[in-house]
Amino acid sequence: MGTRQAVNRLIVSVDAEGSSQRDLRGKLHLRDMVYRLVEDALRAVDLPADRVHLEDRGDGVLLATDPATPPEAMVGLWLEEIYQGLREHNRGGRPDARLRLRIGMHAGPVADDGRGLVGTAVDQACGLCDSAAARRVLAAAPRSDLVFVVSDWLYQSVVAEGGRFVEPEHYRPAPVEVKQAGLTAWFHVPGLPVPPLPAAGPALATGNPSGEGSRTGAPGGTGETDQEKDRQPVPPEPRREAPKYVFEQIDGDSTVLDGNTFEAGSTAVDQGRKRRTGGGGAR
Known part of the structure; x- marks a missing residue:
């Protein structure tokens, strides 16, 4: 049995896109690849199984690191290993076997009751991963295989500090809805200078639907500043x-x-x- 005492941990939610559209054989292959990518990346940051809580979520996994694990290792090298593993898996493969992931990350106090992790940090990490905003960003980058979403707290406390494989300049913020609560999240699509933040109602900031090949540093990947986007056209005299x-x-x-x-x-x-x-x- 677990302990009901809450401990501050880094929570990571990993989910695969389009699993419901696969047959049984395809689902099994998808699950095998998700676990393989996650575990290989954990070994790359020297996290053995006894220092990580790994919980099955059907077409994805939920993991929580040991409290002593530096969070910058997860937003840096761990994420880079996931990205490179995806590239290698999808290179030259069949389109129907392509694997695309959404990853949400947050940190906070959680408890383990022996059946799984419980806590607001779990709710937020899973909510970021499964949010409509994350789904739309991944759909707006058809040549990319990964969208990474972190909470505002995690971005300000860890990502913004930079470090090896950590590139805060390639993140952009957008509002999201998690458990009927409005939050600010930070989006990153590895391989793109900025994530595409398509216009999709109040739950997502406006931006370029493609986002790829856009001007570096432009909000939403459109090559425009926020002032330029909001500026109304001047009627002719x-x-x-x-x-x-x-x-x-x-x-x-x-x-x-x-x-x-x-x-x-x-x-x-x-x-x-x-x-x-x-x-x-x-x-």
């Missing part, structure tokens, strides 16, 4: 028509109108005449 008549001189008994001189008492005006620069009598 209304066309100003030239006045039909120009009074050039009103002097005594005569008036010069559009270059034509009219004597006092005249009411006939030829609207079709062209303007002349000099004076002259009406013809």
Whole structure:
């Protein structure tokens, strides 16, 4: 049996895309590959099985590291190993066997009741991984195989500090809904300068649906700043028509109108005449 005492741990939720669309053989292959990728990456950061809680989640896994494990190892080398393992697995393979992952990560106090982990940190890590925002980001990057989502706390406390294989400049924030609560999460798609954050309602910031090949440092991968996105188009100025008549001189008994001189008492005006620069009598 586990202990009900809450301990601060790093929580990682890993989920595979499109598992429900596979047949039994495909599901078994998917599960085998997910476990293989996760365990190989754990060995790369020197985390043996007795220092990690690994829990099956059907088409994914939930893991929690030992409290003594440096979190930067998980957001750095561990994630890089997952990314490179995915690339190797998917290179030259059949499209129907392609594996794409969503990974959510958070940290906080959790308890183990012997059946699994319990705590708000678990809810948030799983919620980030399974959020509509994470699904849309991965769908908006069709040539990528991994979207990584971390909580705002984890980004500010760990990712923003940088380090080996940690690239905070390639993360972008966006609001997400987790358990009917609005949170800020940070998204990263390894291999892209910025993650694509498509316009998808209030749960996700606006951005470029493709995101690939976009300008580095541009929010949402569009190559535009937030001010440029929000700027309303300036309507063209209304066309100003030239006045039909120009009074050039009103002097005594005569008036010069559009270059034509009219004597006092005249009411006939030829609207079709062209303007002349000099004076002259009406013809």
